[in-house]
Amino acid sequence: MLNEQQSNEFVQNSFGDRYLFRVNGTAFDKIGSAAVYQKQFADKLFEENHLYIILGTDSGLLPKYLLQKGLPSGSTYLFVELPEVIDVVRAELDLEDSAKKLLLTTFDCWQEEAVAFEFQNYVYLNNMEFHRSIAAEDLHVDAYQGIGRELQEELEQIRWMLQAEMGSELFTLRQLENLAENRLSAACLRGSFTGRTAVVLGGGPSLDDSISWVIENRDSMLVIAVSRICRRLLEVGLIPDIVVSIDPNQISYDISKEMLLLHERTIFINQYHVSSRLLGQWRGRNFYMGQRLEWVAEDPDQAFIARGPTVTNCAIDLAVQIGVERILLAGVDLCFSRKGFTHAQGSNEYGIGPQLGTGQLWVETNSGEMAETTADFHFAISTIAAQATQAAESGCQLINLGDWSARIDGVAYADWRDLALSPLPQPAFDMLMEWLPPDNSELRIAHQQAMLAELDVAAGTFREIKKLAQEGIRANDGFFGRVAGGKGEKKYKAKLDRIEKKLKKGFDVFTPMLKKAGIRDFLKLTQGEGADSWTSEDIDRLGRIYFEAYRDTAARLLKMVEAAQKRLESRLEEESESPDLAQCFSQWQQDQQPGRFYLWRQRNPDLEIPPELLPQVAEFEAAFKKDLDDRQTMHMARAQAWSELGPVCGKLKMMYRRGERENLGHLVDCLDPERSIDEKALFHLGKGLIAEFDEKIDTALEEYRNLIDALAEEKKGSVLEEGLLRVFSISLERTDAESALLAAECLASIAPTYLPYYADMLKLTGDRGKALDVYTDYLEEVREDLPVMLKMGCLYMEAGVTEGAKLMFDMVLEREPWNQAALHFLETLEQNQTKETDLQEQIDN
DSSP states (O other), X not given: OXXXXXXTOEEEOTTSOEEEHHHHTTTTTTTOHHHHHHHHHTTTTOOTTOEEEEEOOTTTHHHHHHHHHOOOTTOEEEEEOOHHHHHHHHHHOOOXXXXXXXXXXXXXXXXXXXXXXXHHHHHHTTOEEEEEOHHHXXXXXXXXXXXXXXXXXXXXXXXXXXXXXXXXXXXXXHHHHTTTTOOSBGGGGTTTTTTOEEEEEOSXXXXXXXXXXXXXXXXXXXXXXXXXGHHHHHHHTOOOSEEEEOOOSHHHHHHHGGGGGOGGGOEEEEETTSOHHHHHTOOSOEEEEBOSOTTXXXXXXXXXXXXXXXXXXXXXXXXXXXXXXXXEEESOOOSOOTTSOOSOTTSHHHHHOOOOSOOXXXXXXXXXXXXXXOHHHHHHHHHHHHHHHHHHXXXXXXXXXXXXXXXXXXOEEOOGGXXXXXXXXXOHHHHHHHHSOOOOHHHHHHHHHHHHHHHHHHHHHHXXXXXXXXXXXXXXXXXXXXXXXXXXXXXXXXXXXXXXXXXXXSSTTHHHHHHHHTHHHHHGGGOSXXXXXXXXXXXXXXXXXXXXXXXXXXXXXXXHHHHHHHHHHHHHHHTSSSOOHHHHHHHHHHTTOTTHHHHHHHHOTTOOOOGGGHHHHHHHHHHHHHHHHOOOOHHHHHHHHHTOSHHHHHHHHHHHHTTXXXXXXXXXXXXXXXXXXXXXXXXXXXXXXXHHHTTOHHHHHHHHHHHXXXXXXXXXXXXXXXXXXXXXXXXXXXXXXXXXXXXXXXXXXXXXXXXXXXHHHHHHTTOHHHHHHHHHHHHHHSTTOHHHHHHHHHHHHHHTOHHHHHHHHHHXXXXXXXXXXXXXXXXXXXXXXXXXXXXXXXXXX
């Protein structure tokens, strides 16, 4: 932390940069802040319609740089600064004219300020970015490290939560696809297991430790499983009483499809927007959570809302609401295992290998050690803590059986060996089935007919909205003169006002539904500058965007509703005593649900199938089997991407730079040098960084040499680059110019980016001519690198080549007329020339 006196001590370098020395040190002394920022950020901070959250201000220099370059249209900047620095930085800056686009705040207040910037809109559009200032990267002040970690954690959680909401159109699609199957609410199960014990089985690695104990005590508790572990449960012969699934994405089907084999003695509890391929092919009883139709209010007694974000959260809510007195958690880790695994055996993730490059956050485990986790898991930890508190109020206790599971407030930890259980009077599944309402064809038909009536209302509404929005587009065109003789006519203005009023208030619950589904289209209205700077052309464009958003979203929703109507008609045909099977088969094929044939046959064992349709039946049976057996799925491809080692190098560097010694050691422990050459190289890189951290420099150099040897045949790649960079850095610190020159030459052979390193070392070792040649080669590859132009100009100046130096500095000023470094060097050059001229005149005289 900085004391008050140190915080106020500004210094100024030769380039005119004023900064707090204890914050920035000598970071800008060589080429000035503008050149450093150009090299560090280039154009990364100048995209339009973005929100940039930046840790640190570099004593105010970074905001000044942005203002000097000009802020892009629609973009805003939120700087998060240390409390002991922020006031003196504010005093350095004149932000009165840019207060709506650039703001300084502290970590404690950043979320409140971000709300004022409507930051959620940027997240929805994936236009929010987090960056660190030079001071926050260099860590001259330790406080930046802790604040940076917490800020990034909060940003990741917020980003995850808000982007999850962006799936609203997919949720609506699945809601309509699942309408026929979402007949009975999970509220039917309330009170069905009062005073007893349940175990919730998650997919975390600790499931492997406790699954045998669960099998042994199967008759003493209700078993609730998340759908993704059904493959593993089938392998060990454990049939859950309830399986829960919530995810609407195709990937959810890929990892959960084995649950379709559990229908005989398992109840399916599904979120209303679950994958329709899971629900549509399920042959057992199912009960839905959430709202069946967005425009129809649920009876409060029948509504069953289970909170997310994960399926485990929903499973816990379910257990509490059905009256369970004690909920055991097995495989609910919400963090990576000691070896970097995220999921239990039997999963795609486990089969691929540890995910060493994906974790971003850290949590304490029940064993007291720290483990990595992801943003969704991290958020789930806080929501389970809230669930535990609420459950305790109703007399329900949560107990986690995993010692390496994340520690959660309100959730006790217990070794499963120490638990005592009493057998149930009968199997849990039988107890539930006796409790549940009936299911028969008559009830299903009544439900499907009621849903068709609701869809008729929705279809008519969306057709009307679509038509009205199209009229709005024509009226907007007329008002702005795209209809002959119509510009500004009052009749167009009156029509626009009438249409807008009708769209906003004339369609009851359908308007909010439409805006939610089309949120990305409507958010286009928020882009660009504020209303006070709009031109007539802007108003014209935004008016058209507004009506197009209504029209296009209504058209998409109408298409979904019409498809749902067709599906419900097919479901009614399934219930017929003389069904049109060709129609049913066509619907099943369209929905990619070959297994639905088995459900139909289960309900109609005696109906004959026309001979001409038997080949298609055989196709359904073969397709269903092939589907269940297929392992090369979209999810498998994603799991392979997550397990790739590419991000690990950057992760090791980040941990080292931020002083995270314990985390660095944990990651290195997860690396197995025998698994692959790439992993061996990363292992040596990590060991070298640890040795540097522990100030064992000779050991570090040995590890880096082992890395270089392991990748001797590669001659490229980020890990080899980093190894050479570490050797280069250590050699410089030891003033071992020969080794540094060799490392720089090797780096230059890998990528042109490193040619300036090589040139710098050539200059340092006295070979100015070759250094100039290397700089020239580099600028032929990278023509806009202003810092290198400045270095080359300085080298010319030192060598007495005045014209060459002037050429370089002029080239910089052509691109950045305000560049203080170039102006300074050019002024120095002119002063030197004047002195030489004066001296020569004195000699001549």
